[in-house]
Amino acid sequence: MPRIRKPVVPGWFTQDTGDFRLLGTRCRSCGSVFFPREDVFCRNPGCAGDDLEEVPLSRHGTVWSYTDGRYRPPAPYVSDPDTEWRPYTLVAVELVAERMVVLGQAAPGVGVADLAVGAEVELVPGILNEDAEHTWTTWHWRPVTTAPGPETTA
Template sequence: MANWFTGTGEDFRLLGTRCSDCASVFFPREDVHCRNPGCAGGALVEVPLSPHGRVWSYTDGRYRPPSPYVSDPELPWRPYTLIAVELPAERIVVLGQAVPGVTVTDLTVGMDVRAVPGVLYEDAETTWTTWHWRPVEVRT
């Protein structure tokens, strides 16, 4: 997922693009033309997206997705949690997996979450990196 995210720790950000004419933000990034049908199109500029958002929707994935998703068919399938996260500043919703261990019972619509680095899959030669959504702990 080249050029989809940058940074580590607190500096981790998903990368999108913003149209210089209409200010529409796109993720995954768009490098050819503005996707807004009402825009004649302007220059597309890379922008880091907000690190925090709110849970818009969520579900669990109980099936092995097809290629190009990488997984070992010889290993048992482990369900994972998918979260659709609204980034209010960008006015978009970004889909991604929850951090390992977070299930649908841990989530509520409107809950604050943060984008963090994650591992999609790894073998002896390669580690495929991605982003995960982690619930933000409420501190009292």
């Protein structure tokens, strides 16, 4: 029986692998963009707006910082405490159009030796964990080997 694909955090990214995007929200009053999404009020302390719209975020950004994770992270990350821990790479990516930095794991096989501050990366769908019934989906950042086209946001 095939596993059911489920996002680790519903509403934070699309399930469309053809146009995979993180989903944020934009305040219609001041234009501020948020991720993770905000559905109740504008987080901008200078704005009292509460009219928020969902927006797909840029798929490309630049590495702002990165590190290797040598500890077991807390939930929703899932790992078997009886298995050997394998470090992973965590990447902070600056999305220029949105004027924000978004954290995420690097794609499988990408380590700190493959990254540099200012290097371009792209968002790709990923798998956080699988169990007998589910494939838990997430996002990853992967280095770009060729220059992408212009980025647009909704």
